[in-house]
Amino acid sequence: MLAGKKILLAVCGSIAAYKAAFFVRLLKKEGAEVKVIMTKSAQDFITPLTLSTLSKNPVHSEYFDKKNGEWNNHVELGMWADLMIIAPLSANTLGKMANGICDNLLLATYLSAKCPVMVAPAMDLDMYRHPTTTENLNRLQSFGNEIIEARDGELASGLSGPGRMAEPEELIDAIKKKVINTQALAGKQVLISSGPTFEPIDPVRFIGNHSSGKMGTAIANAFKDSGASITMVSGPASHFPNHGEVIKINSANEMLNEMQKRHDQADIVIFSAAVADYRPENPVKEKIKKKEELLELRLIKNPDIASELGKKKKNQFHVGFALETTNEETNAKEKLKKKNFDLIVLNSLNDKGAGFQQDTNRVTFFDKNNNQQKFELKSKNDVARDIVEYVIKTLK
Known part of the structure; x- marks a missing residue:
């Protein structure tokens, strides 16, 4: 060889x-x-x-x-x-x-x-x-x-x-x-969502999560190593690839807009962003002062980016992520079907060394043909390579 x-x-x-x-x-x-x-x-x-x-x-x-x-x-x-x-x-x-x-x-x-x-x-x-x-x-x-x-x-x-x-x-x-x-995916266009989204409450506060963008960046690097062209749409993360096109956004609506613009040109789409499920209904323009004992926020549901783009899928390979704490396998399989994924990567906050901010992850793959593959704890770089190898094998 x-x-x-x-x-x-x-x-x-x-x-x-x-x-x-x-x-x-x-x-x-x-x-x-x-x-x-x-x-x-x-x-x-x-x-x-x-x-x-x-x-x-x-x-x-x-x-x-x-x-x-x-x-x-x-x-x-x-x-x-x-x-x-x-x-x-x-x-x-x-x-x-x-x-x-x-x-x-x-x-x-x-x-x-x-x-x-x-x-x-x-x-x-x-x-x-x-x-x-x-x-x-x-x-x-x-x-x-x-x-x-x-x-x-x-x-x-x-x-x-x-x-x-x-x-x-x-x-x-x-x-x-x-x-x-190295050249297994030469000529392929890969679109990746990465990092968190920040949903504004006022000019200085937001609803967000602890996603660092490490997993998305590892995936981008692994696909680049296979010869693919990379486009990433990322929220305010701490990690970004130094190659390909990186579009930085803040909110879920901004991410949806940028992903929609580029979706039709993509051969492979990876939904690794931790998108906020809800956002404040009426973010205020001035900083909220600490006056009242109780502050109520009314939240409305954000768009489901993976579901929206899953409806428009045309000869594309979609990979999603499921970060769960309960009923993990059931929830992952439901998302796989609901969002029209070809592969979903399940990881659990109950596993030590997995989840946000970590350099490692422990995942299980579920695909649309009811196949399952469980991995031991490994670096996010290795998880990313496992995903790319699965995509290569499936596309072949």
């Missing part, structure tokens, strides 16, 4: 660097052509000679060979590769990548790469859980890079938890999926 593919492996300073030898060997067995870049600190964990022998190519770590002056052209390396994978990715290199710092050959090549980039972080428990690490990984994802999440297990420090680099076999599987899906 990887025969003839040009894989550029970048290795950072981490105890997990020892896995690079096994990873290169597996890549060669799959028929890939492999070139390796190493940081200086990576060479403290595994020698360039090992990776050069296994890859059958010179290993690069400097801009030029100090003995003969031969230049290692980072632009050519970036253009040569069909895929660049950084494994292991250290916290140091992660921070530099997230902020555009370019002080070694690996980073210069990354900034020059025209191909898809995948990263497999590896670090100790507290480093991996630190807010800056989370923020930096989110930034890399927003740049269009694919994160192969660190696994849970025993770490070099003796602690146990998330931080282990994915095993070489898992990296191979991730690359195969990437290669298969």
Whole structure:
């Protein structure tokens, strides 16, 4: 499956660097052509000679060979590769990548790469859980890079938890999926609703929810990686993709208007926004002062965007979401039918690690043919890839 593919492996300073030898060997067995870049600190964990022998190519770590002056052209390396994978990715290199710092050959090549980039972080428990690490990984994802999440297990420090680099076999599987899906949806137009809606009470207050837009952004990135063109209509979220067209709105009526404008041109429509079900009937123009002991608000129902567009569906694939707390499966199946979805993704606020603001989710797929597929807790990036893979398989 990887025969003839040009894989550029970048290795950072981490105890997990020892896995690079096994990873290169597996890549060669799959028929890939492999070139390796190493940081200086990576060479403290595994020698360039090992990776050069296994890859059958010179290993690069400097801009030029100090003995003969031969230049290692980072632009050519970036253009040569069909895929660049950084494994292991250290916290140091992660921070530099997230902020555009370019002080070694690996980073210069990354900034020059025209191909898809995948990263497999590896670090100790507290480093991996630190807010800056989370923020930096989110930034890399927003740049269009694919994160192969660190696994849970025993770490070099003796602690146990998330931080282990994915095993070489898992990296191979991730690359195969990437290669298969890179152009699977080329030419397809994907329309995504994302984030919350804010329904005004007065100029400073609103009715809304805690949706961050993380799921919608992960879905946009996963569809882009499959070759699709992306349009997102998003409420006031904290996460947006850095590619495609992003239309920012506030209210449910604004979202409906923008989705209607673009619906007919879309091949695939993803309804991942957390749209407010109700809005104040008469929002006031001036700030409401705190005078009365009791303030009553009269709410009216917002339009059901998915239902409205489901009526106009023409050879389109519609995917909806159901966030439930009770009668979860029953409610999800009712929405599937009522809103004319092809697939509905159920998640529950009763599941630890799922729901708004989380980096993870635990979902179950229900489709219109009464098929059901339940997944374990995983990152929202992985959930997004599961959705894209389902769409690809179904459309084929």
